Amino acid sequence: MTRSSAVGTPDRSFADLAEHLIALRRAARLPQRALAEAANVSRGAVQRAESGTAAPSPAVLDAYVRACAGTPADQARARLLRNRGRTAQRGRLRHLKAPAPALIHNEGDLGAALGAVRSSDLARFNGVLAWAGRTPAWRVLM
Structure with missing residues (x-):
């Protein structure tokens, strides 16, 4: 029995943001646990941010990018992707x-x-x- 792709599939409005954050973490050569400690956030917050199903808060997002030694351009891109994901998630207009x-x-x-x-x-x-x-x-x- 096959399942429809829409059934049981979580909303991945933040998939582009998740890919960006994962790339930053891998470039910094940090496992999730070390990143969570460096950013002073829970490991669950890091996992949720990288899942692509929910938007991290702006504070968590900024801490994440700082812990990865991201540039201001990386931070601006992360904020842009977060805003796009929120717009897509809300289905505005x-x-x-x-x-x-x-x-x-x-x-x-x-x-x-x-x-x-x-x-x-x-x-x-x-x-x-x-x-x-x-x-x-x-x-x-x-």
């Missing part, structure tokens, strides 16, 4: 089929995101916006 907020850099991107919002979506927000008054969100959507 999936129902709108619009770009994720992190991908909106200019007026054209914003126009594409707002263009994806249909009037039925606006009706759904109407109850929320009624009490919001004339906030920036109200002005954009109305």
Whole structure:
């Protein structure tokens, strides 16, 4: 009996981050236990960070990179991959089929995101916006 790949498979939103962290640890030639001691975090925190299924906290992430003698570029990449994983995990704007907020850099991107919002979506927000008054969100959507 075969199993569907989606059934029983954990969400690996942070797989790219895990690969980056594992590469840093291996480049530093540290086993997980030694890295945990050097970073002053639990070995479980290191294992979870390297599993790709959960995001380490920013403090654990920074300690991990420092313990591996990572460069500022390594730290910036780790933070970027963590943010991408969190965005993917939340499924932001999936129902709108619009770009994720992190991908909106200019007026054209914003126009594409707002263009994806249909009037039925606006009706759904109407109850929320009624009490919001004339906030920036109200002005954009109305």
